[in-house]
Amino acid sequence: MENKLLSFRMQLFASVIRAGSFTVAAEQLNLTKSGLSQHITALEQELGVQLMHRTTRKLTLSHAGEIFFDRCVELENLLRIAVDELNETQSTICxxxxxxxxxxxxxxxxxxxxxxxxxxxxxxxxxxxxxxxxxxxxxxxxxxxxxxxxxxxxxxxxxxxxxxNEHWYINKNIVCSESVAEIVLPWQNSSSEKQLKVSTFPAAIEFVLQGAGIALIPDITVLDFIDDGTLVKVEHPGEPGLKQERxxxxxxxxxxxxxxxxxxxxxxxxxxxxxxxxxxxxxxx
Structure with missing residues (x-):
């Protein structure tokens, strides 16, 4: 059985039964009467069963049609629940x-x-x-x-x-001079003869706090230490006036x-x- 259009045609079938006629259902669904009728005929052919008896005056469900209509209504309800749940997840942070x-x-x-x-x-x-x-x-x-x-x-x-922003920082108790070690991160270039290489900013900050040297550090990572005066901003002793890019x-x-x-x-x-x-x-x- 070809299932690509099955759920769509099940909903069309339910609409036809509720409307009581193909004409009214076609108007409600914004479809042509002939197009809607072709979908229902194709549905019956796919299922291998007659779902309704059609006369010029009314539609009557067959026994199989009555059972199938109930399942079509269940499908519509499941689809509605799925959409409602999706909308709920989109409107809440979860x-x-x-x-x-x-x-x-x-x-x-x-x-x-x-x-x-x-x-x-x-x-x-x-x-x-x-x-x-x-x-x-x-x-x-x-x-x-x-x-x-x-x-x-x-x-x-x-x-x-x-x-x-990044700036050079040093412990307030250390005098900044060319003899002070430069704490260098992997992506930073340094020409200093005295270097201490570390792999992370937290490690660089800790060495600066301990007075081991100067380091080029993002301002926001040492905000508390700037605020309480533990670390001070300095110019690089070997390159005074050098401005760092944001x-x-x-x-x-x-x-x-x-x-x-x-x-x-x-x-x-x-x-x-x-x-x-x-x-x-x-x-x-």
């Missing part, structure tokens, strides 16, 4: 969402947002993957990726949600036509948090 973000953004931006969202929306579950690598969204089954810096070529949708931050996803509401909501919340931190830093400057 379900599971996988999010990836670089380590440097987790403490100042991502973790406060995740905690707030899950407290406000108990039916929302967020799985966070912390990685400085640009993970493949499809292979990783990732809904949202937050990326900082230059993007690699990708078919994913990307929207710029903010930017961050680093763009993007939100990425793979949804092409209909972006789920929870994805939109999480991206908006992260964007709002990032913008608020940027404003706070601008006011402190």
């Amino acid at each position: 379900g599971s969402l996988t999010l990836t973000a670089p380590e440097g953004l987790v403490r100042p931006v991502i973790s406060p947002v995740v905690i707030q969202l899950m407290a406000k929306h108990p039916e929302l579950t967020i799985d966070l993957i912390v990685s400085d690598k640009q993970l493949d969204l499809v292979q990783g089954n990732i809904d949202v990726a937050i990326r900082a810096g230059k993007l690699v070529d990708s078919a994913s949708k990307a929207r710029r949600i903010g930017e961050i 680093i763009p931050v993007y939100a990425m996803h793979n949804y092409q036509n209909h972006t789920p509401r929870n994805v939109q909501y999480v991206i908006a919340a992260i964007e709002d948090a990032l913008q608020n931190l940027t404003k706070k830093l601008d006011n402190m400057s």
Whole structure:
């Protein structure tokens, strides 16, 4: 049996029975009477049974037609429930969402947002993957990726949600000079003879706090330490006056036509948090 049009024709059949005639049903469905009649005939041929007796005055259901009509009504109800449930999920923040973000953004931006969202929306579950690598969204089954810096070529949708500044920071008790070690991250270039290489921003921040040297760090990652005076902004002793470019931050996803509401909501919340931190830093400057 060809099932591609079966559910559609079942609904047409139910409409005809409720209307009591092909003429009225065709008008209600915005179809031609002949077209509607052809669908019902095709349905009976597919099923191998006569569903109704037709006369010029009325339609009468056969025994098989009575049983089948009940099933058609059940199908309509199931379809209506499916649409209602889908609409409900689109109007509420719920379900599971996988999010990836670089380590440097987790403490100042991502973790406060995740905690707030899950407290406000108990039916929302967020799985966070912390990685400085640009993970493949499809292979990783990732809904949202937050990326900082230059993007690699990708078919994913990307929207710029903010930017961050980087500056050189040092412990307030350390005198900045060319003899001070430079704490270097993998993607940073350094000509300093005295280097301490680390793999993550948190590690770089910890060494700076301990007075091990200076590091080029995003302002938002050390906001608390700037606020309490533990870390101070300095110029690089070997390159005074060197200005650092602002680093763009993007939100990425793979949804092409209909972006789920929870994805939109999480991206908006992260964007709002990032913008608020940027404003706070601008006011402190």
